[in-house]
Amino acid sequence: MSLRPSPLDDLLPKRTGSLPDVAVIGAGLSGVTAARALRAAGYPVTVFEKSRGPGGRMATRRTETGDTFDHGAQYFTARDALFLEQVRWWMDAGVVAEWHGVIGTLEHGRVTRSEREQVRYVGVPSMGSGVREYAETLHTRYEVRVERVEREGSAWRLTTESGERLGPFDVVVVAVPAPQAVPLLAGAPELAARAATVNMEPCQAVMARFEARVTLELDGAFVHDSPLSWIARDASKPGRAEGERWVLHGSPEASREYLESAPVVVAARWVESFAQATGLEVRPVETVVHRWRYALPSPALEETALFDASMGIGACGDWCGGPRVEGAFLSGVALARRLASVL
Ligand SMILES: Cc1cc2nc3c(=O)[nH]c(=O)nc-3n(C[C@H](O)[C@H](O)[C@H](O)COP(=O)(O)OP(=O)(O)OC[C@H]3O[C@@H](n4cnc5c(N)ncnc54)[C@H](O)[C@@H]3O)c2cc1C
Known part of the structure; x- marks a missing residue:
């Protein structure tokens, strides 16, 4: 646990007195970032998340056999000064580290190592550890899927999947992927229309465990001319368990083509593509698919x-x-700043 204030704690001027009650829908990085900055400034904030924990697409799956895989975001980079500061804070807290895996490209068995050395970061021990560090300091309700956001006088009421009515809240922050944000923004048609213009590409992810080492000289690779776009050796990331666990991400095109296919079909096609891309004979002992x-x-x-x-x-x-x-x-930072500057 870090002792110095985080970059989000000093982001906004501190407020006192009666402040608007804020509901944040979604405990992914954007929602948790906005919530932490507003909370630190004095706003009462409640976060609602449909899953059992925070992190959203910065996700790590534990399979039935106890194996773990980062099956969403693979790593992240930092260019913006504030985000770099945030990454350093997480690193000091021990929840983010640099990933020194060997990265390159693959095309039909031809392996090319990346020359441009970029700093890549991952959460430790799992991809969402940084988000969790913040979420734990917030008032968050998990396993609450918000279905409707409706005006009641000058406030907002949320209705959950189970019919529970939440609120009233003075402000609602919708921090979910654009297509899922559209119905939640129905009370503000202009915002809903803006969100509706955003297309989001799917990704079929296969998590594969092998008994023998996959003798590829790369730990992560962008794959060309294949149904796959990316593969990664999970155990090459810091703080992960030993073991030959690979994440295989489908390209947007192939993921769209196989979007409604049975998981067993996706797994077989992705493993076959893995073998073609690496030029290796590989046979996993376990595969799990996430769409x-x-x-x-x-x-x-x-x-x-x-x-x-x-x-x-x-x-x-x-x-x-x-x-x-x-x-x-x-x-998340931009939303918190906007909100604090006008309310
Ligand atoms: C396969 C894949 C690979 C990726 N690879 C990379 C990468 O290598 N590098 C990189 O930088 N980024 C990568 N990304 C993108 C990165 O994960 C996202 O940009 C980032 O995590 C988005 O955060 P967010 O807060 O905007 O949304 P999310 O993480 O999607 O968070 C939204 C949250 O809202 C919750 N939610 C949704 N609807 C409701 C509801 N109705 N009620 C309550 N809760 C709800 C969800 O459960 C989720 O927790 C990848 C993503 C995927 C899926």
Whole structure:
């Protein structure tokens, strides 16, 4: 646990007195970032998350055999000064580290090592550890799927999948992928229309465990001319258990083609493509498939966050401003700043 304040704790001026009650829907990085910054400034914030834990697409799956795989985001980079500061804070807290895996490209068995050396970061021991570090300091309710956000006088009421009514809240922040944000933004039609313009590509992910070592000289590879776009050796990341566990990500095109296929079909096709791309004879002892219906925005909106100050509702996420982990963080920051500057 880090002792110095995090970059989000000093992001906004501190407020006292009666402040608007804020509901954040979604405990992925963008929602948790906005919530932590607002909470640190004094706003009462409650986060609602449909899953059992935080992190969203920065996810790690534990299979029935106890194997773990980062099956969503693979690593992240940092260019923005504030995000770099955030990454350093997480590193000091021991929940993020650099990944020194050997990265390259693969094309029909031809292996090319990447020359451009880029710093790649991962959560430790799992991809979402940084998000969890923040989420644990927040008032978060898990396994609550919000279905509707409705106006009641000058406030908002949320209705969950189980029919529970939550609120009233003065402000609602919708921090979920764009297609899932659209119905939740129905009370603010202009924002809903903006979110509806964002296309998000799917990704079929296969987690494969091998008994023998896969004798590839790379730990992570962008795959060309294949149904796969990326493969990674999970155990090459810091803080992971030993073992020959690989994550195979389908390209947007192949993931779309196989979106409704049975998991067994996807697993077989992805493993076959893995063998073709690496030029190795590989036979996994276990495969698990996860379908990310909304993996990556294509493209993201120019606005870093959406906010309607007159109604007290907004949206953030990797589909606002810039894609990926860094974009999700910066979108959460932008939303918190907008909200604090007007309310
Ligand atoms: C396969 C894959 C590979 C990726 N690879 C990389 C990579 O290598 N590098 C990189 O930087 N980025 C990568 N990304 C993207 C990165 O994971 C995302 O940009 C980032 O995690 C998005 O954060 P977010 O907060 O915007 O959304 P999310 O992480 O999607 O968080 C949204 C949260 O809202 C919850 N939610 C949704 N609807 C509701 C509801 N109705 N009620 C309550 N809760 C709800 C969800 O459960 C989720 O926890 C990848 C993503 C995927 C899927």
